[in-house]
Every structure is written in C-alpha cells, then in structure tokens.
Amino acid sequence: MNHLVIAPLLLPLLVGTLLLVSRRTLSLAARRSLSLAAIFGQILFAIELGFLVGDGTILTYHLGHWPAPWGIVLVADRLAVWMLLVTSLLAGCALLHAMHGTDQCSRHFHPLFQLQLFGLNGAFLTGDLFNLFVFFEILLLASYGLLVHGGGAARVRAGLQFVVINLVGSTLFLFAAGAFYGLVGTLNLADLALKVARLPPEALGPAQVAALLLLVVFALKAALVPLHLWLPSAYAATSAPVAALFAIMTKVGAYALLRVETLMFGKQAGILAGLYTTWLLPLGLLTLVLGALGALAATELRLQVAYLVVVSVGLLISAFGLGTADGIAAGLYYLVHTTFATAAFFLVADLILRTRGWAADRLVPGPALPNAGLLGGLFFVTALLVAGLPPLSGFVGKVLILRAALEQPVWPWILGVVLIGGLLGLIALARSGSLLFFNVRGGGASAHLEAGATLPTLGLLSLCLALLIGSGPVFDLARATADQLLDPSDYIHAVLRPIGTGFEP
Amino acid sequence: MSLIIGVLTAGGVYLLLRARTFSVVLGLALLTYAVNLFLFASGRLTIGAPPILAPGVSRSTDPLPQALVLTAIVISFAMTAFVIMLALRARAELGNDHVDGRDPDDVRNREGSEA
Numbered sequence: 001m002n003h004l005v006i007a008p009l010l011l012p013l014l015v016g017t018l019l020l021v022s023r024r025t026l027s028l029a030a031r032r033s034l035s036l037a038a039i040f041g042q043i044l045f046a047i048e049l050g051f052l053v054g055d056g057t058i059l060t061y062h063l064g065h066w067p068a069p070w071g072i073v074l075v076a077d078r079l080a081v082w083m084l085l086v087t088s089l090l091a092g093c094a095l096l097h098a099m100h101g102t103d104q105c106s107r108h109f110h111p112l113f114q115l116q117l118f119g120l121n122g123a124f125l126t127g128d129l130f131n132l133f134v135f136f137e138i139l140l141l142a143s144y145g146l147l148v149h150g151g152g153a154a155r156v157r158a159g160l161q162f163v164v165i166n167l168v169g170s171t172l173f174l175f176a177a178g179a180f181y182g183l184v185g186t187l188n189l190a191d192l193a194l195k196v197a198r199l200p201p202e203a204l205g206p207a208q209v210a211a212l213l214l215l216v217v218f219a220l221k222a223a224l225v226p227l228h229l230w231l232p233s234a235y236a237a238t239s240a241p242v243a244a245l246f247a248i249m250t251k252v253g254a255y256a257l258l259r260v261e262t263l264m265f266g267k268q269a270g271i272l273a274g275l276y277t278t279w280l281l282p283l284g285l286l287t288l289v290l291g292a293l294g295a296l297a298a299t300e301l302r303l304q305v306a307y308l309v310v311v312s313v314g315l316l317i318s319a320f321g322l323g324t325a326d327g328i329a330a331g332l333y334y335l336v337h338t339t340f341a342t343a344a345f346f347l348v349a350d351l352i353l354r355t356r357g358w359a360a361d362r363l364v365p366g367p368a369l370p371n372a373g374l375l376g377g378l379f380f381v382t383a384l385l386v387a388g389l390p391p392l393s394g395f396v397g398k399v400l401i402l403r404a405a406l407e408q409p410v411w412p413w414i415l416g417v418v419l420i421g422g423l424l425g426l427i428a429l430a431r432s433g434s435l436l437f438f439n440v441r442g443g444g445a446s447a448h449l450e451a452g453a454t455l456p457t458l459g460l461l462s463l464c465l466a467l468l469i470g471s472g473p474v475f476d477l478a479r480a481t482a483d484q485l486l487d488p489s490d491y492i493h494a495v496l497r498p499i500g501t502g503f504e505p
Numbered sequence: 506m507s508l509i510i511g512v513l514t515a516g517g518v519y520l521l522l523r524a525r526t527f528s529v530v531l532g533l534a535l536l537t538y539a540v541n542l543f544l545f546a547s548g549r550l551t552i553g554a555p556p557i558l559a560p561g562v563s564r565s566t567d568p569l570p571q572a573l574v575l576t577a578i579v580i581s582f583a584m585t586a587f588v589i590m591l592a593l594r595a596r597a598e599l600g601n602d603h604v605d606g607r608d609p610d611d612v613r614n615r616e617g618s619e620a
Binding site for chain 2: 130134137141144148151152153156157159160161163164167168170171174175177178179181182187
C-alpha cells in the first residue's frame with residue numbers, strides 16, 4: 001500500500017481548508033503563494049506517481065485497510081495519473097493568470113480553486129462508482145462557486161442554469177448507481193466489471209437501462225450532443241481563469257466514459273459488450289459538427305472558444321468511440337493537447353477583452369489593440385493549435401485520430417465529418433481574427449497590458465510545444481495506457497487482491 | 506413503493522420544466538426524494554431485520570443502501586440550499602424569477618416601469 005496515492009487528494013483538501021479559515025487573516029500574497037505551492041506539490045506528486053505506474057503497475061490504496069469490494073479504494077493506473085498530471089499543470093497556469101486581478105474579487109477564490117482540484121483528483125483516482133458521484137458533487141459544488149465568482153447578471157443567469165442541469169445530472173447518476181446496485185449488489189468498479197460480465201441474458205433490459213443512464217450522465221458532463229447546450233453560455237460568462245480550468249471539466253466526463261467503457265462494457269463484458277461504442281462514435285461526430293456550426297455563428301470571441309471546446313469534445317469522444325487501442329491512444333494524446341490549447345485560448349480571449357476598450361470581445365469592428373503584435377501572434381498560434389493545422393500539436397493529434405479511424409468500416413464518414421468540422425472551425429477563427437486585428441474602426445480608450453500578463457498563456461502554449469516535440473514518447477505512453485485499459489484484468493486483480501491483515505506502512 | 510417513486514419522479518420532472526426558479530427548486534427536491542427512495546429499494550426491502558450480521562441473526566437487511574441514502578441526503582440538502590441562494594441572487598440581479606432571466610409576459614410592464 002503506497003500512501004502517495006492519496007496525497008493528490010489530501011494536499012488540495014488541506015490547503016483549501018487552510019485557505020478557507022485563514023481568508024481574513026493572511027495577506028493576499030501569502031494566500032497566493034500557498035495556493036501556488038499546493039499546485040506545485042500536486043505536479044510533483046503526479047510526476048512521482050507517473051514514475052511508479054509507468055511500467056504498468058497499478059497502485060491501489062484501501063482506505064482504513066478494508067479489502068476492496070467492501071471498503072473504499074483509490075486506484076492509480078496510467079490513465080488516472082495521466083489525467084492528474086494534465087490537471088495540475090493546467091491548474092498552475094490558470095492560477096497564475098488569476099493572479100492578474102481575478103482573485104481579488106472575493107476571498108473565496110483560492111479555497112474554491114483548491115477544492116475544485118480536490119474533486120477533480122478524486123474523480124480520477126477513485127475506484128468506486130458511488131465515490132465517483134461524491135467527487136463529481138465536490139468538483140461541481142466548487143465549480144458553481146467559481147462560475148459565479150465576480151458576480152454580474154450574465155454570470156448569475158448562466159450559473160443558475162449550470163447548477164440546475166448538473167443537479168438533474170447528479171440525480172440521474174444516483175438512479176444509475178442504484179440500478180446497478182439493485183442488479184449486481186456492488187458499486188466497486190472492478191467488482192462491477194466482474195459481475196456485469198456474469199449477468200444472465202434475461203437481465204439484459206435492466207442492465208442496459210442502468211448502463212445507458214450512466215452514459216447520459218457522463219455525456220452531460222462531457223457536453224455531448226444533445227446535452228451540450230449548457231456549456232457555451234456557462235463558459236462564455238465566467239471569468240477567464242475559471243473557464244481555462246473548466247477546460248478539464250468536460251474531460252472528466254470523457255475520462256469517466258472511457259473508464260466505464262473499457263472496464264465494464266469492453267469485449268469481455270458478456271451481454272453488455274460494446275454497448276457504449278455503438279453510441280459514442282455517432283454522438284461524437286454530431287457534437288463536432290454542431291459545435292463547429294456554433295463557432296461559426298458566435299458573436300463573441302469567448303462564446304466562439306466555448307463552441308470550439310464542444311468541437312474538441314466531439315473529436316475526443318469519436319476517438320474513444322473507435323474502441324481500438326490506436327483510437328484510444330490518439331484520443332489521449334489529443335485530450336492533453338486540446339485541454340491546454342482551449343485553456344490558452346480562453347486566456348488569450350481575456351487578454352484581448354481587457355485591452356479592447358468598449359468593444360470587449362464582441363466580434364465587431366472596434367478600436368485598435370495597443371499590443372496588436374503580441375496579442376495577434378498569440379491569437380494566431382492558439383488558433384492554429386485549436387484548428388489543428390500543421391505544424392503544431394493539434395495537427396499531430398488530429399492525424400493520429402484519423403489514422404486510427406482508417407481501420408473502421410465507416411472511415412469515409414469519420415474523415416469527412418472531421419475534416420469539414422475542421423474547415424468550419426478554421427473559417428470561424430479566420431473571420432474573428434481578421435475582425436479583431438485588421439478591421440479597426442473608431443478610437444476609444446484601451447488599456448495596456450501589465451508586464452507578465454501573457455506569461456501563463458505562454459506557459460500553456462509552451463506545454464503544447466513540448467507535446468509536439470515529445471510527441472513520439474508521449475504517444476508511446478498513450479499507447480501503453482490504451483493497452484492497459486483494453487485489458488482490464490490487471491486492474492481487477494490489483495483492486496480485488498486480498499490485502500492481508502498486517503498493516504505495512 | 507415503485508408507484509411512489511414514479512409519481513415523485515413525474516412530479517419532479519414536470520416542475521423542473523416550468524419556467525420559474527421556485528418550481529424548478531421544488532422539482533429538484535421531489536427528484537431527490539424519488540432517488541433516495543429508489544436507492545433505498547435497490548437493496549431489497551426487508552422489514553424488521555437488523556442491518557448487521559451477528560451470531561443468532563438469521564435474517565438481515567442490507568446496510569449499504571442506507572449509507573448511500575444518507576450520503577445522498579446530505580449532498581442534496583447542501584445542493585438545495587445552494588440553489589436557493591443562487592435563485593434569490595438571480596431574482597435580485599435579474600429582477601425576475603425566470604430561469605432564462607427574461608419574463609416573456611412581462612416585457613411591457615418592465616419597460617414601462619423603467620421609463
């Protein structure tokens with residue numbers, strides 16, 4: 001039993017609580033450095049866990065030393081650690097950006113930020129369906145607070161809709177969990193995988209209902225069509241660092257889909273085998289097209305970026321929906337890229353909004369930008385990343401997904417939809433870029449950026465660059481992760497093995 | 506039992522689809538009651554049996570759904586409190602209690618009062 005597994009949970013929880021109780025006594029600088037130090041610690045934990053699980057070992061942590069199907073278990077395999085690392089790196093950049101003003105609006109920003117990370121890390125590490133629900137609730141509750149952070153009518157309205165739709169999602173999750181419990185009598189994911197595989201054929205109906213309810217819940221979190229409507233207004237209304245952090249929120253849904261798809265409804269799953277893959281591919285492609293159309297129709301830059309998030313979710317879910325090792329590996333590579341790229345885009349949109357005077361980020365002819373060269377360069381690079389054009393990492397991710405899709409019998413459809421979606425996104429970005437930077441009309445007071453304001457954005461972009469340079473090793477790692485996912489027997493054995501009575505520290 | 510769950514769910518969904526936040530909050534509350542009962546029933550209903558295995562106890566009831574329901578009650582309680590606060594805030598900021606922030610019947614009245 002390795003105590004490092006629970007460290008990414010304890011650190012943000014403790015620091016978040018500490019920040020909450022000390023929010024009136026400590027100075028802003030002290031709280032900022034504490035929060036930043038906690039994120040730095042999480043990055044270190046994730047890297048160290050990465051070294052431990054890199055060779056294919058699966059670390060488990062049985063809380064209270066209760067054996068697995070009865071007690072609560074945390075599992076760190078390659079996929080979980082992969083997500084932990086992406087989350088902590090993203091959170092670092094988002095927090096750095098938040099230090100340029102956002103976190104001064106209220107004293108609760110830093111505690112909420114840490115608690116959100118607690119929920120995210122927990123959702124990635126847990127090996128239990130009900131605890132997945134609990135961690136979803138934690139991250140959602142923190143995200144409700146972050147979403148309406150700063151106030152304002154638009155933010156409150158978007159927040160209310162976001163809260164209501166997620167509460168409905170939570171209720172559905174409970175229905176799904178209850179249905180599974182009534183069916184097989186367990187909620188541990190590994191145990192569920194074993195018992196679902198042994199279901200008799202006459203239980204097909206209830207089992208399918210439970211599984212598809214779960215699909216609806218995760219599709220809601222991942223913003224799949226037709227459950228994507230909450231995303232654009234919520235992401236466009238909130239503050240930029242929060243929107244950047246939320247870039248990982250849709251990926252939580254995608255992670256849960258991938259985990260459940262491979263573990264419970266994979267090839268060995270008996271009557272439910274391949275249940276999700278039949279749904280994920282068409283839904284993903286539809287999401288991609290609708291998101292691209294939304295991006296084309298958007299009237300504000302932030303709204304456009306939010307629709308591009310929907311596009312990326314569509315592509316990601318289509319890759320996972322292929323169900324092959326190549327598809328999942330390509331999806332994992334693309335997941336990292338798209339998380340960083342869309343987060344960087346939210347930050348760029350915020351920089352533009354702050355310096356553009358009265359026109360803000362509306363896509364209308366407006367005053368000239370004071371740092372047009374710098375911002376234009378950032379916008380150009382980020383747009384290339386998000387649209388998936390060569391030579392940047394977005395292109396690599398897209399090519400990997402398309403190469404994996406060639407093995408499918410329906411590959412002309414996948415290729416056509418993905419390429420047309422990419423073209424639509426490109427047109428949308430080209431239009432907004434030329435409007436923002438070249439179509440200058442009318443003066444107006446516009447503020448200059450303070451020094452260092454672009455650093456977090458540059459940080460995210462350099463992470464994408466690192467992803468491009470190291471795409472060979474990263475893809476090998478993604479491939480190993482996909483292989484581990486597609487053969488869940490290791491996972492099941494690691495979780496359910498007897499742990500002995502002695503307590504080893 | 507299943508009838509009660511069904512009625513609660515149907516009422517909850519109906520209220521959820523109303524345009525005003527108050528009925529939406531009520532609908533969410535009804536839905537959480539329904540799901541709590543559902544979780545409770547998912548462990549099979551046994552009456553008059555202890556939830557622990559002990560020597561000499563031949564019949565027992567499943568304790569896990571009770572723990573799950575307890576967790577779900579706590580979480581839904583917190584969520585309801587939060588959504589009520591948010592609804593009040595939205596009422597104050599937006600001037601009406603409609604979920605999308607606009608009151609379709611009331612446009613003329615509001616314009617009149619602002620003028």
